[in-house]
Amino acid sequence: MSETNPSERVIKVADIDPQHRHAILSRLFEHLAPDDPLQIVVDHDPKRLRMQLEARNGSRCG
Numbered sequence: 001m002s003e004t005n006p007s008e009r010v011i012k013v014a015d016i017d018p019q020h021r022h023a024i025l026s027r028l029f030e031h032l033a034p035d036d037p038l039q040i041v042v043d044h045d046p047k048r049l050r051m052q053l054e055a056r057n058g059s060r061c062g
Helices: 018-030 047-060
Strands: 009-012 038-041
Touching: 009 018, 018 038, 038 047
Parallel strands: 009 038
Antiparallel strands: none
16 A cells, blocks of 8 residues: 555646646646645656656656
8 A cells, every 4th residue: 555645736647638738737847846746647658748847847857
């Protein structure tokens, strides 16, 4: 059983219209406080999204 953080925001990519996913996720990430957790649940390899987030936010992605 995994431990959950009650303040952690969990986003399920499958619930977002595909043509708006990257823009929505980028905006959510930009508005996080430095220590706020965000879990992105995907049903595919998120390589392109991860590269975009890392390019914009560097070490905040982890």
